[in-house]
Each structure stands twice: as C-alpha cells, then as structure tokens.
Amino acid sequence: MSDEKLEPPKKWIHDLNNRVGAILATAELLQLEPLPPRAAERTRNIESEALAMRELLRKLAGYYMERE
Secondary structure: OOHHHHHHHHHHHHHHHHHHHHHHHHHHHHOOOOOOHHHHHHHHHHHHHHHHHHHHHHHHHHHHHHOO
C-alpha cells in the first residue's frame, strides 16, 4: 500500500485518539467531584469505554504500521 493511501487513515486514527483522550480526561476529572451514585457509575462507564476505544485505536494504528 502506498504512503498516500495510508496517510489519511493514520491522521484519522491520530485525531480520534486525541478526542478519546479528551473524553477520558473529562471522565477522570468528573470522578474527582462528589456525584450521585448513578452519575458516578455512568462516569466510570464512560472512562471504561474510552479506554477500550483507545486500545482499539492502538490496534488499528499497529495494523497500519505493519502494512508500511
């Protein structure tokens, strides 16, 4: 695969990773505040899903790195 074809997906993965980082940081900051139990659970769920998305993006990035 040529570098021209790989460049957009790499940029998209990078951009998505940045957005996941913002979601993760916000969830972590919210957990420092006193929240009702349901809100605290939802915040932990957001954090957990953001971590799963970050791992998926790492795997996807690794896939593209292997193809170079």
